[in-house]
Amino acid sequence: MSEKQPHILVSAADVSERVIVCGEPNRVNRIAAHLSEPQLLADNREYRVMKGQYNGVTITLCSTGIGAPSAMIALEELHQCGVRQMVRVGSAGALQPEIELGELVIAEAAVRDEGGSKAYVDAAYPAVGDRELTQALVQYCRDAGVPHHCGVVRSHDSFYTDDEARLCDYWHGKGVLGADMETAALMTLGRLRGMAVAAVLTNVVRYQQDVKAGVADYVAADEAMAEGEARAIRAALAALTR
Ligand SMILES: O=P(O)(O)O[C@H]1O[C@H](CO)[C@@H](O)[C@H]1O
Ligand SMILES: O=c1cc[nH]c(=O)[nH]1
Numbered sequence: 001m002s003e004k005q006p007h008i009l010v011s012a013a014d015v016s017e018r019v020i021v022c023g024e025p026n027r028v029n030r031i032a033a034h035l036s037e038p039q040l041l042a043d044n045r046e047y048r049v050m051k052g053q054y055n056g057v058t059i060t061l062c063s064t065g066i067g068a069p070s071a072m073i074a075l076e077e078l079h080q081c082g083v084r085q086m087v088r089v090g091s092a093g094a095l096q097p098e099i100e101l102g103e104l105v106i107a108e109a110a111v112r113d114e115g116g117s118k119a120y121v122d123a124a125y126p127a128v129g130d131r132e133l134t135q136a137l138v139q140y141c142r143d144a145g146v147p148h149h150c151g152v153v154r155s156h157d158s159f160y161t162d163d164e165a166r167l168c169d170y171w172h173g174k175g176v177l178g179a180d181m182e183t184a185a186l187m188t189l190g191r192l193r194g195m196a197v198a199a200v201l202t203n204v205v206r207y208q209q210d211v212k213a214g215v216a217d218y219v220a221a222d223e224a225m226a227e228g229e230a231r232a233i234r235a236a237l238a239a240l241t242r
Helices: 025-032 068-080 131-144 164-173 183-193 211-219 223-240
Strands: 018-022 036-044 047-054 057-063 085-094 104-113 148-156 178-180 196-205
Touching (some): 018 223, 025 047, 025 057, 025 223, 085 223
Parallel strands (some): 018 085, 085 196
Antiparallel strands (some): 104 196
16 A cells, blocks of 8 residues: 555556646536546645546546645655646636737746745746647647647735735736746746646636636636636646547
8 A cells, every 4th residue: 555645645546647736625516527537635725536437547636725835845756756747727817908818828937036936946937838838738728729828827925915916917927827826936946846837727707807806707617717717627638648
């Protein structure tokens, strides 16, 4: 019997080489609805772990909670279980006005404005997604006619600083597409551990819209955002089973 990991409470025997991660535990269930034979494996703290089949391939699903530290714990324990490819199906707030609610942002790379990854490696090290996995996300969106935007995102550690407007203006001016909290840490640590990591994010906050209102609408399953999330899930499944 292989050893259970202390936070995600699963072992290598339970976990496939391909995993979808997301922040919110309930999103794991919504992703599992796209799989056959869905099975709950563990539910501990912010980590809900399920598995299921997609086109004959076993896919593991794991929530990571909010922020880099808990996401990096999940990545490390999934790595110990033999995971080789990871797609984050997340949400983000737009930093550019042309990105509509529910549209997808495919992160090619991320600004490391979070503290977690800096515990591992100097801030000069880049957070870059896996080229093939990222390209497979793009290809799915092109083939399926899914509205999407590709580029750099910014991962941060705080939602409600007094400085948010200035920070958003600054990164908007640098052409960054959107903000989330985990992509940079997952891409950085994935690269250090030899795991392919990519991220597809549903836009849930318009540029310069109130962030609280946007996230609340997402939680209330606003139609455009729910459809965006379903498209992100399909893109992730297609990329992992390409
Ligand atoms: O929707 P998830 O995957 O949780 O991602 C985004 O949403 C949370 C904030 O509301 C942060 O975790 C951020 O990265
Ligand atoms: O604006 C937003 C929306 C979701 N997640 C973030 O990190 N920022």
